[in-house]
Amino acid sequence: MIGTLFNAVAVAAGSTIGLLCKKYISHKNQTKILVVFGLFTVALSVDMITGMIEPIDIFLALVSGTLLGQTLSLHDRLTKFTSKFDKVSSGNPDGNNLPEHSLGSGFIKATVLFCVGGLTLIGCMDEGLSGKSHLLFIKGTMDLISSFFLSAVLGKGVLFSAIGVLLIQGGLTLFFMGFGQSISPELILDLTATGGILLLALGIDLMEIKSFKMIDLLPSLFILPIIHFIHTLILEAL
Numbered sequence: 001m002i003g004t005l006f007n008a009v010a011v012a013a014g015s016t017i018g019l020l021c022k023k024y025i026s027h028k029n030q031t032k033i034l035v036v037f038g039l040f041t042v043a044l045s046v047d048m049i050t051g052m053i054e055p056i057d058i059f060l061a062l063v064s065g066t067l068l069g070q071t072l073s074l075h076d077r078l079t080k081f082t083s084k085f086d087k088v089s090s091g092n093p094d095g096n097n098l099p100e101h102s103l104g105s106g107f108i109k110a111t112v113l114f115c116v117g118g119l120t121l122i123g124c125m126d127e128g129l130s131g132k133s134h135l136l137f138i139k140g141t142m143d144l145i146s147s148f149f150l151s152a153v154l155g156k157g158v159l160f161s162a163i164g165v166l167l168i169q170g171g172l173t174l175f176f177m178g179f180g181q182s183i184s185p186e187l188i189l190d191l192t193a194t195g196g197i198l199l200l201a202l203g204i205d206l207m208e209i210k211s212f213k214m215i216d217l218l219p220s221l222f223i224l225p226i227i228h229f230i231h232t233l234i235l236e237a238l
Contacts, residue, residue, distance in 0.1 A: 003127050003136025004173055008166040010144035011114060015159035018151030030153045034206055037150065041113060041203030048118045048196025053186045057227045058194050064227075065220025075213035079104045082157070106157020110150055111164035112202050112214050114143050116221075118192040124169055125188070128176025136169070187228050194224055 025033075052058055069075065082104030114120070119142075123135035143165070151158035176183075198220070201212045 001127070001170060001173055003123060003133030003140070004166060004169040006133070007114075007136050007140035007143060007169060008162045010140040011110075011147045011165050012159060012162040014144040014147030015151035015156075015162065018148040019156065019159065021148075022152040025152050033149050034153050034208075037113075037146070038203045038206030038208075041199050041206060044117065045196040045199035045203060048199065049193050051189045052193035053189050054228065054231065057224060057231055058190055058197070060227050061194060061220045061224035062197065062217070065223045066217055068219045068223070069213075069216030073216075074218070075108075075215035078108065078215050082107060103155065103157040103160065106150075106154035107160045107164065108157070108214055109154060109202065109206065110147065110158040110161035111168070112198065112218075113146070113150070114161060114165050115168040116195045116198050116202075116218075118195065120169060121172070121188065121192055121195065124172035125176045125180055125183075128173045129180045187225060190228065191221060191224060194220055 079102075083102065119135060119139045123133075123139055126132050126135050147158055147161075198214070198217050201217060202214060204210050205212050205214065
């Protein structure tokens with residue numbers, strides 16, 4: 001778990017420094033930084049998507065996962081919950097004139113960026129199966145730099161995403177420690193590709209081309225293994 005702990009501390013440190021230096025970065029430069037992160041996220045997603053093995057499984061997982069997320073209103077529920085902290089931190093109990101980038105928005109975007117990626121999945125798998133943390137140390141160093149710039153643009157929500165990194169990556173590492181040996185390489189590649197598609201949506205969102213309710217898309221990652229298992233059973237029965 002040392003890799004995940006390092007990653008969470010790196011995000012917290014980078015975000016804190018970014019918040020302190022925010023006043024020295026002009027609004028124009030903040031906008032440009034966000035566009036650059038959007039472009040980088042899109043480029044990263046393309047590399048992840050090209051490795052998919054079973055496109056139909058990923059498609060079904062995305063459709064069913066998104067429908068489930070929308071039915072449960074996951075994004076709206078989380079946004080409503082985090083808006084309470086926006087009201088308190090802004091000193092405005094009525095919730096009027098909230099900052100352009102709310103705590104909830106920054107938290108969601110940063111958490112998805114830091115946790116939904118090929119390096120997250122492979123790093124947690126490597127740490128969970130073999131105890132090696134070098135990949136997560138590399139990722140943590142990258143996130144340290146990313147969180148500095150993101151917090152300057154998106155605000156305090158990026159700082160709180162350190163908690164998301166700790167919980168999500170910690171959970172993945174524990175999962176791989178217990179069940180990693182039973183996961184096929186094909187499923188790992190398809191999970192990575194699905195994460196790539198989610199990152200593509202995030203990149204488009206960061207560039208403000210189109211807004212996505214990112215949390216509503218996340219159930220796709222949990223439904224994909226189920227679809228992959230059913231698909232495997234069908235193929236074996238034929």
